[in-house]
Every structure is written in structure tokens, then in C-alpha cells.
Amino acid sequence: MISKKEKRIRLLLSIAGLVIFFGVWEMAVQMGFISSRILSPPSKVVSAFIQKLTDTKPEGATLITHFLMSFKLALSAFLAAVIIGVPLGLFMGQYKAFDRFLTPIFEIIRPIPPIAWIPIVILVAGIGMSGKVFIIFVAAFVPCVINSYLGIKLTSPVLVNVARTFGASDWQIFTKVCIPSSLNMVFTGVRNALGASWSTLVAAEMLASTGGLGYMIQMGRQLIRPDIILVGMLTIGCTGALLSWLLGLLEKKVAPWRYR
Amino acid sequence: MSENKVEVRNLTKKFGDLLVLNNASFSIKNGEFVCLVGPTGCGKTTFLNLLVKLLEPTSGEILIDGEPADPKKHNISFVFQEPSAFPWLTVEENIRSGLELKHMSAGVIKERTEEILNMLGLEKVRKSYPHELSASTEQRIVIGRSFALHPDLLLMDEPYAAMDIKVRYFLEDEVIRLWKATGSTVIFITHNIEEAVYLAERCLVMSPKPTTIKSEISIDLPRPRDISSPEFIRLREEITDMIKWW
Ligand SMILES: Nc1ncnc2c1ncn2[C@@H]1O[C@H](COP(=O)(O)OP(=O)(O)O)[C@@H](O)[C@H]1O
Numbered sequence: 001m002i003s004k005k006e007k008r009i010r011l012l013l014s015i016a017g018l019v020i021f022f023g024v025w026e027m028a029v030q031m032g033f034i035s036s037r038i039l040s041p042p043s044k045v046v047s048a049f050i051q052k053l054t055d056t057k058p059e060g061a062t063l064i065t066h067f068l069m070s071f072k073l074a075l076s077a078f079l080a081a082v083i084i085g086v087p088l089g090l091f092m093g094q095y096k097a098f099d100r101f102l103t104p105i106f107e108i109i110r111p112i113p114p115i116a117w118i119p120i121v122i123l124v125a126g127i128g129m130s131g132k133v134f135i136i137f138v139a140a141f142v143p144c145v146i147n148s149y150l151g152i153k154l155t156s157p158v159l160v161n162v163a164r165t166f167g168a169s170d171w172q173i174f175t176k177v178c179i180p181s182s183l184n185m186v187f188t189g190v191r192n193a194l195g196a197s198w199s200t201l202v203a204a205e206m207l208a209s210t211g212g213l214g215y216m217i218q219m220g221r222q223l224i225r226p227d228i229i230l231v232g233m234l235t236i237g238c239t240g241a242l243l244s245w246l247l248g249l250l251e252k253k254v255a256p257w258r259y260r
Numbered sequence: 261m262s263e264n265k266v267e268v269r270n271l272t273k274k275f276g277d278l279l280v281l282n283n284a285s286f287s288i289k290n291g292e293f294v295c296l297v298g299p300t301g302c303g304k305t306t307f308l309n310l311l312v313k314l315l316e317p318t319s320g321e322i323l324i325d326g327e328p329a330d331p332k333k334h335n336i337s338f339v340f341q342e343p344s345a346f347p348w349l350t351v352e353e354n355i356r357s358g359l360e361l362k363h364m365s366a367g368v369i370k371e372r373t374e375e376i377l378n379m380l381g382l383e384k385v386r387k388s389y390p391h392e393l394s395a396s397t398e399q400r401i402v403i404g405r406s407f408a409l410h411p412d413l414l415l416m417d418e419p420y421a422a423m424d425i426k427v428r429y430f431l432e433d434e435v436i437r438l439w440k441a442t443g444s445t446v447i448f449i450t451h452n453i454e455e456a457v458y459l460a461e462r463c464l465v466m467s468p469k470p471t472t473i474k475s476e477i478s479i480d481l482p483r484p485r486d487i488s489s490p491e492f493i494r495l496r497e498e499i500t501d502m503i504k505w506w
């Protein structure tokens with residue numbers, strides 16, 4: 001257990017880190033080390049953020065509209081990847097037939113970076129919603145499958161043998177031993193998938209899009225508005241951190257044993 | 261029911277070229293408490309794994325109640341040498357887990373779990389996870405999980421090796437009590453000869469690889485046994501000499 005004092009020190013350190021980071025950045029621009037035409041200071045970014053919440057200028061939509069567009073896109077692709085990828089990885093880890101059948105295809109798909117899918121997806125599906133969902137899906141799918149697969153493979157054989165000598169069926173061994181034992185790995189995979197889907201989202205939107213945070217960033221560049229670029233980037237950063245934190249809470253609920 | 265719980269006939273096991281068990285034959289009677297002693301690496305664990313069909317013999321056979329072992333049918337409980345509490349279950353859930361895998365009724369599960377928690381002094385930590393507890397407490401959970409099944413055949417692979425002496429003495433008495441109360445057959449592996457003489461009705465002494473049963477010694481001292489009695493010490497030294505000899 002960590003003491004209250006220890007906790008306070010840790011919190012202070014985290015806050016100090018943020019303050020120094022943004023402080024140095026603000027000073028660097030204010031004191032003219034970096035031109036404010038190239039990099040806006042945090043104060044300007046905050047005011048641009050507040051303004052963009054309601055203002056559609058200059059590129060045509062409010063921050064909220066862009067955000068919701070991106071968020072829906074990333075979340076639906078991410079959820080689809082988790083719902084399909086995790087069970088698939090678990091089954092591949094447990095059942096030899098699944099493993100043999102799917103692993104070769106998976107090994108070929110795995111090294112292809114998600115953004116390398118963009119050109120073919122645009123040709124096949126255009127720049128609409130479905131194409132981008134697919135690209136983000138691929139990005140999130142890979143870590144879900146890999147970690148679930150490894151989680152099963154790393155199950156302690158002794159624990160499997162315990163269940164087997166108690167007369168457990170194969171299905172019981174899968175559901176009562178292998179899956180619980182792999183849960184932490186699965187969560188790590190899901191966390192990586194979340195990161196991957198968020199970062200691929202921007203890539204997909206920057207290349208071909210008519211809205212969304214990636215589009216807003218891209219337009220900020222064309223209009224030479226670093227404040228808008230940074231608002232987009234920080235929105236992505238903060239949302240990612242928030243989602244990751246929520247996922248951590250969920251993990252503590254579902255798999256509490258590692259956190260005591 | 262046949263008189264023999266376990267029947268081992270010409271059992272041979274090779275791992276590649278390594279001959280571990282060499283044509284071993286012996287039997288264990290229903291309700292008997294047998295200790296298996298032998299040097300490290302002679303194949304004691306391998307024998308138990310063969311017995312419960314985690315491994316297949318190279319030749320020969322092992323029968324439980326006159327037929328090949330089937331964990332789904334025979335009520336077997338195996339305390340492995342390695343730590344084996346389920347880390348994602350609390351103490352209480354660990355104890356219940358074997359009963360649940362066997363689809364026992366809710367009433368039986370509750371009754372047995374309470375009985376075991378009480379017997380092994382685990383009530384205070386029932387909601388804890390194994391990694392929050394000491395290694396010897398984890399082993400107590402594993403033993404409790406096995407005892408809760410009231411197994412016909414209880415297999416214990418050096419279960420008390422990592423425990424301090426007080427806990428070990430206590431658990432030695434508890435395994436005797438369980439054995440008496442349930443009439444199960446117990447095969448108990450140990451390299452602690454005093455422990456073997458304290459527990460066993462019969463002690464099987466194994467030779468180094470390639471392994472056969474070198475000798476067997478019946479121990480019919482009254483219980484609870486006095487480890488300082490001359491008869492106890494004589495038996496202990498007899499077995500020790502047998503092992504020293506090689
Ligand atoms: N799966 C295996 N593959 C190869 N060799 C093994 C395997 N299991 C055990 N052995 C070997 O068999 C011998 C007996 O092992 P074991 O039964 O664990 O001994 P004990 O339990 O008596 O200490 C050892 O020499 C060990 O290295």
C-alpha cells in the first residue's frame with residue numbers, strides 16, 4: 001500500500017510535469033524563440049479551442065461536429081475490432097484447427113501498416129464512412145488478435161492440468177482457466193487497439209475526408225493556422241488519454257486480481 | 261469394486277532416449293496411504309502424470325479401479341508440485357473451483373467450502389487473492405481445494421516441501437484426518453523420509469533412473485506417531501540407508 005503522503009507527492013510530480021511542459025512552450029513562443037506564425041502558444045490554443053467549440057470558421061464546422069464525426073468513426077471501428085478480434089484470437093490460441101487455418105493469413109496481414117491500406121480502400125470503398133471504418137478496424141484488429149492469442153498460449157500448463165485432473169471438459173478448461181488467465185493480456189491488447197484506432201483515424205481523415213479532427217488539422221495546415229492544428233492534436237491527445245483511463249477502470253472491474 | 265485402487269503393470273516411460281521408468285510393477289490397495297520416496301529426478305512426478313493420463317506410457321499400463329484412468333469418472337485430486345492456485349480467484353473461490361467444475365450442488369459446495377476454510381484457518385483471508393498471501397498459504401489453498409472434493413484418490417506431489425515446520429506438522433495431521441474421514445486412497449510423494457514414516461502405511465522406495473521400485477516397507481506404528489520413538493527412528497534410518505546406498 002502506498003501512503004497518503006506518497007500519493008500526494010506523485011500527484012504533485014504529475015502536475016509539475018504538465019505545468020513545466022506547457023510553461024516552457026508558452027515562454028518559448030512569447031519570448032520569440034519560435035515564431036508564433038509557426039507554433040501557437042498554449043494560451044492561444046486555449047482561446048482557439050473555446051472559439052472553435054461554436055465557430056464554424058475557417059474550414060466549415062465546429063470542433064464538436066468534427067469531434068463527434070471522428071469519435072463515432074473510431075469507436076465503431078474499434079468496437080467491431082474488439083468484438084471480432086478478441087474471440088478470434090482466443091479461439092486461435094486454444095484450438096489447433098483455428099490456429100492452422102487462420103495464422104498464415106494473419107501473419108501476412110499483420111506486418112502491413114494500416115495506412116498502407118488506404119489507397120486500396122479508397123479505390124474499393126471511396127472516401128466515405130465505410131472505407132475509413134475498415135482502415136481503423138484493421139489497425140485495432142491486429143493487437144486484439146495477437147494479445148488474445150498470446151494470452152491463451154501463455155496460460156500456465158499446471159493450471160490447465162489442475163482443471164483436467166478435476167475432470168473438466170475442454171470447454172470448461174477454455175472458459176474457466178484459459179480465458180481468465182489471459183484477461184490481462186487481452187486488456188493490454190484492447191488498450192493498444194484503442195491507441196492504434198485513434199492514431200489511424202487521423203491518418204485516414206487527413207488523406208481523404210470532408211470532416212473530422214484529421215480533416216480539421218489538415219485544413220489548419222493549408223490555412224497556416226497552427227492554433228487550429230494544435231487544437232485538433234490536443235483534442236485527440238486528451239480524448240485518447242481519457243478513453244485509456246476509462247478502459248483501465250473497466251479492467252479493474254473485470255479483472256481485479258492484479259490490482260490489489 | 262476390486263481390492264486394488266491402483267494397479268501398475270510393467271510400466272515403462274521414455275522421454276526420447278531417456279529411460280525414466282523401467283518396467284515398474286506394483287499395486288496400491290483401496291483406502292491405503294502410500295508414500296513414494298526416491299531421489300530427485302527419478303520419475304515420481306512422471307509416475308503421477310502417467311497415472312492421471314497427462315502423459316501416455318511408453319509401454320505397460322496403469323489401472324484405477326481396474327480400468328484406465330478417466331478424470332471425468334474417477335474422483336481424483338492432484339496437488340501439483342508447482343504452485344497452482346488460480347491467481348484470478350479469491351481464496352474462497354479457489355476452494356470452490358474444483359467442486360464447481362464437477363457441477364456439485366450449491367448446498368454441498370457451500371458446506372464443503374466452509375468446512376475447509378475453517379479447517380485450514382483461511383476464513384480471515386477468504387476474500388484475498390493468492391498473490392497477496394505467502395507461498396505457504398497459497399499451498400494451503402491448493403490443498404484445501406483438493407480436500408474439498410473428498411477424493412477417492414488423492415495424489416500429492418511433495419506438497420509440503422516449501423512449508424515451515426509448524427505448518428507442515430499441522431498439515432500432515434490434517435491429511436491423515438481427511439484420509440480417515442473419507443476413506444480415500446492417498447499417494448503422497450516426498451523426499452522427506454521422516455514425513456514418509458510419519459504418514460505412510462506403506463512406503464515405496466524408488467531407485468535412481470532407470471527407476472524401479474527398489475523396496476517397500478510396511479509401517480504399522482500406532483497413530484498419532486511419535487517421531488522420537490525407537491521404532492520410528494529405526495524405520496527412518498532403514499529407509500535413509502537404502503537411499504544412501506546408491
Ligand atoms: N516432459 C519431459 N520431457 C523430457 N524429459 C522429462 C520430461 N518430464 C520429466 N523429464 C525427465 O524425467 C526425469 C524424471 O522427472 P520427474 O518425474 O519430474 O522426477 P521427480 O519428480 O522424481 O523429481 C528427469 O530426469 C526429467 O528431466
Ligand SMILES: [Mg+2]
Binds near residue numbers: 306341
Ligand atoms: Mg517431482
